[in-house]
Amino acid sequence: MSVLLTLNAGSSSVKFAVYEAANAPLLIVAGEVDGLGPAARLIVNTNPATKRDLGPTDHAAALHAILAALRPILSGRQVVGVGHRIVHGGGAFTAPVELTPDVIEALEAFVPLAPLHQPHNLAMVAAARQAFPDAVQIGCFDTAFHAGHPWVNDTFALPRRFYEAGVRRYGFHGLSYDYITDKLRADCPELAAGRVVIAHLGNGASMCAVRDGRSVGSTMGFSALDGLPMGTRCGQLDPGVLLYMMEQGMSREEITSILYEESGLQGLSGFSHDMRTLQASDDPRAAEAIDYYVFRIRRELGAMTAVLGGIDALVFCGGIGENAAVIRARVIEGMDYLGLSLDAEANARNATRVATGPVPILVIPTNEELVIARAVSAALHP
Incomplete structure (x- = not known):
């Protein structure tokens, strides 16, 4: 075989x-x-x-x-x-x-x-x-799903020569978003044709605004650092912080290590990047790390909704998005003004549909491996 x-x-x-x-x-x-x-x-x-x-x-x-x-x-x-x-x-x-x-x-x-x-x-x-x-x-x-998103989501307000040299917002987690949008097309075609915010929450985390199955906005940009805080990555950061680090004599290697390996949930808590460990801890730093994580997701949810001009569905995926019912509940708390509210019982058992309000909220396990396998099959059976 x-x-x-x-x-x-x-x-x-x-x-x-x-x-x-x-x-x-x-x-x-x-x-x-x-x-x-x-x-x-x-x-x-x-x-x-x-x-x-x-x-x-x-x-x-x-x-x-x-x-x-x-x-x-x-x-x-x-x-x-x-x-x-x-x-x-x-x-x-x-x-x-x-x-x-x-x-x-x-x-x-x-x-x-x-x-x-x-x-x-x-x-x-x-x-x-x-x-x-x-x-x-x-x-x-991972960047392919976002190819062709609008110029305003593609550029930075830098001199044009940087954009022309490839300094632009690429977006990531595209294989996951590809799977989720394909799953929506198969199971919920009316939602797939609308305005969907997808929250891929794992050790790496991002959110994507999707209209009619196409990326029109992403929290990630030029690198996999931007947007949401992650397991060990900082997420959105004032560029002035980097200038400050340089002025303090830090090397490129030291700054890279801090941003990619020592920040995020790891840096904020001081002891772990694993959401399961943080939720089980009584260390106040763990609670503060989770507070910041939830705050940034809520902030970006509002931003992605603004990009779309509304929201027809919200999808959670990724290890945290699929399994951390408490995080989902905290993200959605007080979001009734967007038509988002949770069914506590359905959310607690990680059901596929967990909304009680007019906007569907779905929990869909992502499957990047299947997206990859389909691409290999297409190459072998053109």
Whole structure:
């Protein structure tokens, strides 16, 4: 049997899936290495699921563990295609492409714009090429969903020469938004044709304003730092803070580490980037970190609604968006003026529809792996 493999390297996890290589990919097994760092865990969603603590694990070690776990599953099966999540495609890559050496070289230029992701994404490509030399390698880009959004959401108020040189708002989490909009088209076509705000809330977090299935606004911009606070990333920041850091003698490397790895929920709480840990803590700093996280989501929800000129539906997705009922409740509290109100019981059980007001509020588990698998299948079956 011919199969497809998908690899989705995030900042704190590596998700993977194996699909039957059909025109419509059929899932065989999926899983992830979660909690990259000092205490990672491998989960393979067999029946029953298998779980194994890996201890200190980086992205390279995670891939090694994944391939070892998949060895018996892939026995007797040929991997004919491997699909990769690539966070940054710049302005040139707005659709899935085969990852040839020339393409890979071009994508390496975007490493400074997504240092938590792009190096690991490309390392996965190199390892997959070595492990499966005869398989086609396809890259799918988080920035692609936002290609073509309005100029006012694409530019910064800098001299024009910077925009022409590619300094613009690209937007991210596009694979997740692609899946959610496709799911809405299939299940709720009347909502898909309207004004939808999608909140992708996980270790990385952003929000997207979607009209008729197309991105018209995003909280993220030139890099994956902007907008909402995240697990370890700062979110929106006055550029004057960076000038201040430079004046204090901080190096580029020190500033990069602070913004990408020491900020967000981690920096505000002082001890964890994991929402589950923060919610279980009685440390007042954890409560303050959550307060700020919720405040920024509420602020950006209002902004995205303004971009759309109203709201016909709100969708929560991502690890926090799908599972943290308390966070959803706090975001929606007092939002009746937008037509948003929650059914407390439905919200507590993470139901798909959790609204009591006139504007639907949905909780939809995202599936970036399926988006990637479909792209690989399309390349194999043009």
